Amino acid sequence: MISRVHSNHYSCVNFFLTLSLVRTLFSIYIINNEVYKLLISFRMTSPDVVRQMQDKNARPLSLSGHVGFDSLPDQLVNKSTSQGFCFNILCIGETGIGKSTLMDTLFNTNFENFESSHFEPKVKLRAQTYDLQESNVRLKLTIVNTVGFGDQMNKQESYQHVVDYIDTQFESYLQEELKIKRSLHNYHDSRIHACLYFIAPSGHSLKSLDLVTMKKLDSKVNIIPVIAKADTISKSELHKFKIKIMSELVSNGVQIYQFPIDDETVSKINTAMNGHLPFAVVGSTEEVKIGNKMVKARQYPWGVVQVENENHCDFVKLREMLICVNMEDLREQTHTRHYELYRRCKLEEMGFKDTDAESKPVSLQQTYEAKRQEFLGELQKREEEMRQMFVQRVKEKEMELKEAERELQAKFEQLKRLHHDETSKLDEKRRMLEDEINTFNKKKAATELLQAQAFNTNANIKKDKDRKNSGFM
């Protein structure tokens, strides 16, 4: 099967996208429940859905003639094809590990690539979106690259930025979903559908940063680990390295993406491919002539590593699994598993629940009412607290004011007494002064009287003398 798809992998993208629409239908129900219900009648979905139909006791009826709803799958294919698809890949790996080269090789094009420096102060996530078209299928592809990953001393910072980025995309989608007037049909879904985790071809073991990052991300994104630059590791070492990596992932409880085996059209190939993980890949956009064919390869002094030769590396396996066979499952898992988990935790954080304390189902309306009552109760409690606080403050202020008034009154009384004493003293002094003035005035009058008498006496004496003198003359 691989070689068949491999021979014409680009048209196989189209082929599988069309085939996988059967599963797309499942995700479409989120947007259009009516279409989903109709699809149930085609029994195109999982046995669960069929069971659901039986549960409802729907009576099977045979049609006596052609009705036309058998064209519904075609209608959906046409609609989805005209709307186009969207796929977002996150490439996590240290600087220069071959992320961009692999993306170019996978999609057979040249994306804009910027070489990152090893001296970035922190990990940045750079997202670029491209519109690709193959036959009549349009794909909006977003490639998100970690810039500066693994170059910092603080390893926690490295994965935290990645976690935050993934959560931010979930949050945007959730916000769009929660809007009254939502436009999910033309919303650019930026949630990460596949995370290619590039492992350095050390042949030794996983780095602690690899383990801790994958552990933090495994409940948020579909992780597909790949051993980068697999041409730099020998065949026997590669075999051991793969086993070591898988056992380390298992022992550390890291859940990587497993290609689904429940769909019988792809279960065989997916089961086989699950056994090849992690894929050992080689990337190159260089074309080398092998025989009379130009092939993508890396040329070395001792020989040529052919990217699409399955004896040389697992590049083809990765391309088959990621693009041709499981692209739709990756999209679906992102929505039904990872986003669902994010949404559930977020809504629970906000206080929404499906069941009450006695495990009885509660509707959104009931939760809203309960929350509203709780909020109003809280508000009332706060109001009462504030009122009491206010009364208490007023009392305190009143007491403070009364105390100040008492102090002022006491001061006033004291000043009044002082003033009274001062006034009495002054009155006393004034009286004494007046007495002194009176005494003085009396003395003055007596003195003046005496002076006047003396003056009169002198004048009489002088008159007598003058008379005597004039009598002699």
Ligand SMILES: Nc1nc2c(ncn2[C@@H]2O[C@H](COP(=O)(O)OP(=O)(O)OP(=O)(O)O)[C@@H](O)[C@H]2O)c(=O)[nH]1
């Ligand atoms: N041997 C070998 N070299 C490779 C492979 N893939 C890429 N390279 C080389 O590794 C170097 C870095 O490749 P890039 O694809 O730019 O690596 P990157 O991870 O995108 O680098 P940054 O974006 O700067 O972090 C280039 O010289 C590539 O030619 C590979 O599979 N094997």
Ligand SMILES: [Mg+2]
């Ligand atoms: Mg790059």
